[in-house]
Each structure stands twice: as C-alpha cells, then as structure tokens.
Amino acid sequence: MDHKKFTMRNALLVFCITSVVFALLLQTFLFHQTLRRQIRAESISDHEISLNKMQTDIASFVHNVRTEMLTIYSEQDLISDLRSAAEEGTSLKDYYWRSWYFARKRFTKEDQLLALYLYDTQDKVVSAYRYNASSFPRDLYQTEYDSNTERLYDYVHDKRTDFMISGYYNPIAKRNVVRLVLKLHNYDEERENIGYLVCDINSSAFTSIMSKYVDVEQVCLWLQPVGDQVIAKTGQASVSQKRIQKQLAKVVENYYNSDQLEQEYDGNYLIQVSQEDYNLEAFVLVSQSLLTATQKSLIRTLLIIMAGMIGAIVLLVFMLSRWMTKPVEEMRNTIVRIKNGESSLRVSPVGWSEELTVLGTEFNEMLDRIQAMAEEELQNKMLVERTEFKMFQAQINPHFLYNTLNTMSGIANAQNCPLVSGICHSLSAIFRYSLNMTDELSTIQNEMDHVRNYLYVMDVRNGSSVAYEYQIDNATLKDRLPRICLQPVVENALTHGLRNTRRKDKKLLIRSEHIGENLVVTISDNGTGMDAEAMNILLEKNDRKRVEAGVSIGILNVNARLKQLFGPEYGLWIESQAGEGTTVTITVPIVSSEEENGENITGGAHCEKDEI
Missing domain, CATH: 3.30.565.10 (Histidine kinase-like ATPase, C-terminal domain)
Structure with a gap:
C-alpha cells in the first residue's frame, strides 16, 4: 500500500511549532521566577539614565542658542548706543531692523526661532524680528493674551544674573513658545544693565529632543523651570496621568521643594532629573504596569530563552542533517557525472519527501528535452549552412545585373541616348547599394x-x-x-x-x-x-x-x-x-566615421533642380 511521503514543509512546521512551544513554556517559567521589585528598580534606573541624557541634549541646545544670543555683543555700534541710551537717554531709532538682520545671520532653521526682541533699560522695543508678524506682537508688553510678561519684567528688573528660561502659549499662532532671556550689561565692575534680548523659540525644538527618549505608551514627560510654567510636554499620557501632571505642574510653579513631591501617584511612578546649568527640571510619569513589563530583566530572560532555542535547534538540525540530505547528495553526485559527459545517466527519483521525488522526475524529463533540443539545433545549423551556401551561389545574379546595366549605360551613351544612359547608371548604383549588406x-x-x-x-x-x-x-x-x-x-x-x-x-x-x-x-x-x-x-x-x-x-x-x-x-x-x-x-x-571602409557609391546622373 502506497502512503504519502512526509513533505519538507510539514517537517518544518512541526519543527517550528515545537520550538515555539518550548520557548513559551521556558519564558513563562523564568518570568515568574524574577522578582518584581528588582525589575521595577532597573526600569526606574533606565528612565533616569535616559532623562539625564535628554537633559544633556537640552542643555547643549540651550547653550547653543545662548551662545548665538551672546554674539549680539559683536554688534559694537549697537552696544555702544545701548550704553549711551542707558546713560544719557539717546534715541535708538536707527536700529529698527537690526534684530531682523541679527536673526537671519546668527540663527539657523534647526533653532526654530519664532521671534527676537531687543529692549533698552526703559523696557522699550529697540528692534524686533517676527517670523510671522500676524502671530507675534510688535511689543511683548502690549498683547491681548497672557504672554507671561510679568515674569519677564520681574527678571529683567531684578539683580538675578542667571539665564532665564520661561514659556507661554500663543493662541494666535496656536503653539507653545519657549522664551529665553539674556541680560545685556557693561563689562565693568558695576556691570550696569544696558538692555536685554528676548528669544521666542518653538517648543517643538525641545519636544523633538524629548521624543527620542519616550518609546512607550502611557508615559507623560515634561520640562518646567522652577517657579514658572511648563515649557514643553510629550508622551502618550493616559487621562489620569494628564490630571496628575497638571497638579504637579502647579506645585512646581509655586516654588516647590523636593519634600512636596511623592514617588507614586495613583498607579504611576514619578521620576525627576534636575539640570545643573539652567533652571530646568525634567519630570516623567510612568505607569507601574509598564515598569514591570518592559525592562532589562525581561530582556535578559528572553535572551536566555533565545539561547536555549538556538542550542536545541542546532542539536536537532545536526541529528537530522544526515537523514535529510542523503538523497540530495546522491542526486548531486549523479548530476555532476552527467555534467562531466555521462549524458545517458538519469537521476533516481527517490527520497524521504515528495518534493525530492518530483524534483528527480522533472530533472530527468528536462534532460530528455535538452537532448531533443540539441539534436534539433544540429539540424537547424545544417539547414543554415545549406542556406548560406545557396545565398553564396545566388551572389552571381546581382553581379550579372550590375554588369548588364553598366553595359546598357555604355551602349546608350555611345548611341547618343544620355537619358537612357543616366537611368541605367542610376539603377545600377541603386541595386548595388541596396543588395550589398x-x-x-x-x-x-x-x-x-x-x-x-x-x-x-x-x-x-x-x-x-x-x-x-x-x-x-x-x-x-x-x-x-x-x-x-x-x-x-x-x-x-x-x-x-x-x-x-x-x-x-x-x-x-x-x-x-x-x-x-x-x-x-x-x-x-x-x-x-x-x-x-x-x-x-x-x-x-x-x-x-x-x-x-x-x-x-x-x-x-x-x-x-x-x-x-x-x-x-x-x-x-x-x-x-x-x-x-x-x-x-x-x-x-551622432556616430561619426572619419573614413568609409566599405564601397563608395557615387551614383549615376542626378537631377537636382535646387541645391543649397
């Protein structure tokens, strides 16, 4: 009784299913042996490392913008007149466009500068640059919405010497804006103020940096200066996380201390990282469930499972390789002998799978067809050679035609018939040119x-x-x-x-x-x-x-x-x-030929009525 052979596809399916089941069982066993507290501690540590890296990138970005703002001191005429205005109250109307040229010269597209304002010591606008004039005011102190100018005013009239970072929401531009403020002063012992420079940056410049460090759902990450509003926020936060974030932002805005914040809020874990160079705190709310789901301990467990699977697969493949490849090797040896000249040999269509049987049968049929085609090609080659021989014999006729037409042309010319001579000469040239290939x-x-x-x-x-x-x-x-x-x-x-x-x-x-x-x-x-x-x-x-x-x-x-x-x-x-x-x-x-190697057909008589 013939029974269907076990196909290679079925063997692979059984092998893969067995491997997956073994891996899942091993993963479940090892996962339950892992301590949840250890997993959460490692996850929190990873988030802190990511936040520190993020703070480093943000500090680098802020430092670059601050450096670009400091180049305002290279505008020596402007700085000199700012000093004079601070001391004597002189006019600065000549610098109306200076912010425009300064912004274009010093800031790049990556800085995402939205507006640049230069104020004197009397809080009057000396010069202003606005990327979109309809969305940003000419004077920050004259806006119909809350642009957080109170903190700006308090900062510039205070004795603080730090670099101010603040933020607000622009309802006209419909975007969050990060404000960077640099005090301008004399480089003397008194360090008297001569004005200040305000840069409004698109908050997306910060969120683009922050998004690189948020790779899971149900995470809320935001930046906020102590005593000020939130300047940037990102992450796929849940409803509860959004509520908690608003509460915590109010606490930080009111000059919080570290004792006021807890680590856990309604199933979420709070992680915060300060920045040494600037007054900028980073906060992240992470779901407790995520802390125990995607951590290094689980990754190590999966790596152990993978190593076990690889070992089992290697061992199994090693044991099965001889049995699976033996008929294939026999077929290969037969094919090599056929290639070396033993064309009468045929592959034995036997093997452990149906595919090998079909492969051997089809290969034998292919050899039979190739042999038949070779015989047919030999016959066609002989036919072509006979045809070429006949064509060689037929070349006598065109030469006979050329000579006859030339003879007729000579006779007509001798008999004073130039028209007949000319047409014979032209026909001879036409036939000679057309038939010579x-x-x-x-x-x-x-x-x-x-x-x-x-x-x-x-x-x-x-x-x-x-x-x-x-x-x-x-x-x-x-x-x-x-x-x-x-x-x-x-x-x-x-x-x-x-x-x-x-x-x-x-x-x-x-x-x-x-x-x-x-x-x-x-x-x-x-x-x-x-x-x-x-x-x-x-x-x-x-x-x-x-x-x-x-x-x-x-x-x-x-x-x-x-x-x-x-x-x-x-x-x-x-x-x-x-x-x-x-x-x-x-x-x-254009395919040019400096010299014709073939015949040079000059033709017979030509009737050219108009030639230019």
Whole structure:
C-alpha cells in the first residue's frame, strides 16, 4: 500500500511549532521566577539614565542658542548706543531692523526661532524680528493674551544674573513658545544693565529632543523651570496621568521643594532629573504596569530563552542533517557525472519527501528535452549552412545585373541616348547599394547619393514635376546611420504626399544637422498631408510583429530598425497638416566615421533642380 511521503514543509512546521512551544513554556517559567521589585528598580534606573541624557541634549541646545544670543555683543555700534541710551537717554531709532538682520545671520532653521526682541533699560522695543508678524506682537508688553510678561519684567528688573528660561502659549499662532532671556550689561565692575534680548523659540525644538527618549505608551514627560510654567510636554499620557501632571505642574510653579513631591501617584511612578546649568527640571510619569513589563530583566530572560532555542535547534538540525540530505547528495553526485559527459545517466527519483521525488522526475524529463533540443539545433545549423551556401551561389545574379546595366549605360551613351544612359547608371548604383549588406551602417553622404539616384529615376518615370532642395550640413556627411533609411521616407513623401496634390509648386526638402548630441534629418513636402497623430501612435508602439509580417515595409520598418539599433528614445516623428504638407524627423545619436571602409557609391546622373 502506497502512503504519502512526509513533505519538507510539514517537517518544518512541526519543527517550528515545537520550538515555539518550548520557548513559551521556558519564558513563562523564568518570568515568574524574577522578582518584581528588582525589575521595577532597573526600569526606574533606565528612565533616569535616559532623562539625564535628554537633559544633556537640552542643555547643549540651550547653550547653543545662548551662545548665538551672546554674539549680539559683536554688534559694537549697537552696544555702544545701548550704553549711551542707558546713560544719557539717546534715541535708538536707527536700529529698527537690526534684530531682523541679527536673526537671519546668527540663527539657523534647526533653532526654530519664532521671534527676537531687543529692549533698552526703559523696557522699550529697540528692534524686533517676527517670523510671522500676524502671530507675534510688535511689543511683548502690549498683547491681548497672557504672554507671561510679568515674569519677564520681574527678571529683567531684578539683580538675578542667571539665564532665564520661561514659556507661554500663543493662541494666535496656536503653539507653545519657549522664551529665553539674556541680560545685556557693561563689562565693568558695576556691570550696569544696558538692555536685554528676548528669544521666542518653538517648543517643538525641545519636544523633538524629548521624543527620542519616550518609546512607550502611557508615559507623560515634561520640562518646567522652577517657579514658572511648563515649557514643553510629550508622551502618550493616559487621562489620569494628564490630571496628575497638571497638579504637579502647579506645585512646581509655586516654588516647590523636593519634600512636596511623592514617588507614586495613583498607579504611576514619578521620576525627576534636575539640570545643573539652567533652571530646568525634567519630570516623567510612568505607569507601574509598564515598569514591570518592559525592562532589562525581561530582556535578559528572553535572551536566555533565545539561547536555549538556538542550542536545541542546532542539536536537532545536526541529528537530522544526515537523514535529510542523503538523497540530495546522491542526486548531486549523479548530476555532476552527467555534467562531466555521462549524458545517458538519469537521476533516481527517490527520497524521504515528495518534493525530492518530483524534483528527480522533472530533472530527468528536462534532460530528455535538452537532448531533443540539441539534436534539433544540429539540424537547424545544417539547414543554415545549406542556406548560406545557396545565398553564396545566388551572389552571381546581382553581379550579372550590375554588369548588364553598366553595359546598357555604355551602349546608350555611345548611341547618343544620355537619358537612357543616366537611368541605367542610376539603377545600377541603386541595386548595388541596396543588395550589398556587408555593413549595416552607412553614412549621410552615401545615403544622399542613394536618394539622388532614386529621385533621378523617379523624375525620368514621372516627369520633372517636383523641385528638390538639399540642406546638408557638411559636419553631418560622415555621420553613420542604418543603410537605406532616407529613401523609404522620401518614397513615402512622393507616393502619398506629392503625387495626390494638384498644386504646381511641388517641393521636397531634405535637411541634416547636429542638435546637441543627436543627428537630426528632416524630410518635408508640401503635399496633401496625413493623419500624423495616428501614425505617431504606430511609431511609438513599434509593433515588431506588424513589421516582420510585411504589413508595412516603409517608415514603420525604418523606425523599428532605428529603435532596435539605438534605443527606444530614437526613431521617427511626424508632423503634418492637411493640405499643407508633412515633415518627417529622424533622430539618432551622432556616430561619426572619419573614413568609409566599405564601397563608395557615387551614383549615376542626378537631377537636382535646387541645391543649397
């Protein structure tokens, strides 16, 4: 009785499920053996370390802004006049725009400066810069909303020498603003004040730094100077955390001391870190449940589980590797022997899984098909060689045709028939150029010789009813393009454009020039015109099957050859207007040839009515 073999996929599933169950059981056991207090202590320590790092980054940011503010002392004329104004009450109207230039010069986009104010000792605005004039007042002391100017006034008129950090909410700009204030004074023993500089910074500059240190939910992190309002806040706080945060912020704003704050509030743990350089405290409320859920102890436990899983997997794989890979090794050895020349060998489709059986069977069938294809390829090669031999024999006929036409040209010339001599000479040149395919590429000069021979024959056939104009740039004569590209387009212009028009001034213009890195050839007629849009769609589509099937051997064929040789961005483009004429533009990259190595087709007689 045949029974289905155990597949590799089923084996992997059983293996993975067993490993996961083992890992989960081990994790549960080790987690319950861990002390909760130890986990919470380590978590709090981690938060304190993160807050210290955050405070370092914030202090660095504030220090950079303060340094930029201190460069106001480099404005020597302004500082000198501020001293004079403080002592003698002189006017400072000439510095109305100085804050604007100072802000643009000293502050960068990363500083997120919203406004910059320079005040004298009489609390009058000397100069002001506002990123958005409609959102920030001209004078901080004249606002319709509470911009925390009372603390600003108390600070600048106090004997304090520290760097002030404050904050407020701007309802017009709809954003929280951090205010940095720097007192300006003389560098003498009295250190008398001469004014002060106020910078309003977007609080997002601080929250962007703070957000790097908040990576869990239900955490509320905020910055607040002692005795002042909250300047920045972030974190995904719960409803209870928001309520607790507002209560604690009021306590800190009223000049709290450390005994007033507890460590635990309604299931949340409070951690605070001070900053040595500036009056800026960092507070974070963390849920007690998170303290015991995502800590280093749990990470270490998971690492132990991972190590146990890896050890078990390595041991299991080592034990199963021989059994699983033995049939695969046998198949590999057989394949190597087949590659070394024993083509009659076949793989034995046996193995422990269904996949190996199918693989062996399909491999044997592939070898059979390859052998059949090799035999077919040999037959095709023999057929090609026979065809090439016949083509070599057929080369006698074109040479016979060339010689015959040249003989006819000589006889006609001797019998004083120059018209017959000229058409024989041109036909000989046309056939010789068309049938010689030793080189796929030709030059503009040879292509134009071929076109002139063709136009001469067409004039003899149809009468000289078309005026030809050639504007061939000498720099393009040696540029190379596929053989017989211009004549089909010229033939299309004569057959479909000029033949069906009744106008007497029929004209055909051929122009070649260099435009950028491209060779551009245009063939224009003043005939009946055509549906250029539909034709351009066919040219862009470039249906190779349509060309190969012989549906069109004219401009579609030329376009397909150009795109195949140079790329899809090159080829033909048609512009036409009914009753006015058609212009066909051929665009190819410049491929120059200093010297033609093939034949030099000079053509026969040419009938050029207008040549420029």
